Amino acid sequence: MYKQLVLNLFHSKWIWYIGIATIIINVITALLPSDTQPIILQFSNSLNMIAIIFTTSSYLSIHDLLRKNNNHYFYYALPNTKKGILKGEYVYYIMMLILTSLIIASYLATNKEMYYVYGFMMIIGVCLTVMSLYYLGFAKYWMRYVFTGYFLYGIPVVTTFLFHFLPLRNVNEMDRALPGFDFYLYHLPIYTLIIGVIMFILTYFINLRNITKYDMI
């Protein structure tokens, strides 16, 4: 597990730099006088969105990097067990989710609009779900469908952003009530997150059973 974790960290240092820089900028923004914050927020809103996209899709960008020049042949021939590789992948994603949560927490410290928690919860729940769907075939296909993974990630996450996050923001900023949408805006995120966590755990154990049965390349 440790070896795969080191390998993933080796290939994702820029994601970590962006994430940590975002957190630092958020914290600095939170400490600035309230009249200067809106100017910085215009820039940091985009930075936070980019950082969250990078951290939540890091498994895809790492697989993409590993597949360049068929590097994964080299890496998979290094001393490591297949179960160790799998565990490393899952633990790495948990670390990325922790980084994502820290980015969100630091953003909320600047923005202070707590309804965003539901939006971010929904996005993380969807990301966990799509990551689990991508990894559902990992034991059988390993890294052969990274491109499909990008679609699997991009379409649901963009849809969630457009049809949940933005309406949530609009409803709260414009102080409008959408009758019958309370469940959709405020309760669905919690269930989505729970489903995401369950799928994450389930796919891990499914993969663990099947990881030695198929071609790695």
Next chain:
Amino acid sequence: MNAITVTGLDKNMGGFKLESIDMNIRKGYITGLIGENGAGKSTVINHMLGLKKQDAGRINILDKDLEAERTALLNSIGLVFAEDRLPQNVTPVRLSKLLRTFYDQWDKETFFSYLKTFNVNMDRRIKYLSTGEKVKLSIAIALSHKAELLILDEPTSNLDPTFRMELLEILQELMIDEEITILFSTHITSDLDKIADYIIMIDDGKIIFEMEKETLFETYRKVKGSKALLDDETKSLLIGATSNALGFEGMSKEYEAFKELYGNKVIIESLTIDEIMYYIKKEKRGFDNV
């Protein structure tokens, strides 16, 4: 005693199949694995490394279970891939730091010493190294973690002749100084003429022969003679025979019989590994008259 034993390996990959592959790579010797491009050499090697999973059959390497003891096994194997699979955006120095995490006995001093000897720039990103330098880097990696078994998949294909000779000398020195086993897959068979102890030929996913090199050279000889001597009986004793206006030539196991029958009318010559492969392929394709 074998370093690698492959028994009944079957693998169907759609357009290509490995069929009933049986191989014995003897411990402490150099075994050459020969075959033309696309014969299945790299595919067999990928199965030995656990990168591919066989449909049937068993692979035993260094008396360890391929899945249960994968880490220990791969620690014992030094590998050179046929194609460039190295990460491109790192330098050899940075790669060494990563490899230290994976290999229990990674020897950075030996690694840098090989790079210096091979004249590979340690601080240049791998993507900017030449093809030959990348192969030399792969070889340096394979030799820098006290491997018991070296699996070299076409290591000399992209090397200049001078370095090829140097590499063969290094391998011979390793055989003398250390108890290692080498599996050397290549289609440049002249390298094996010099250093191999055993030869295995693979073609179209099947093992054609597995023999001690000296026995191979004693078993097969080239037979040449005039066309008048070629009849159904002599044809049946020849492998991959061709004939033209000047005469016939082919490979035979029964060269002693030719000598007895025709005396000085036939010429019996030794063969190189290249020529043995050539005649076997010819026999398979059914070429006859040129």
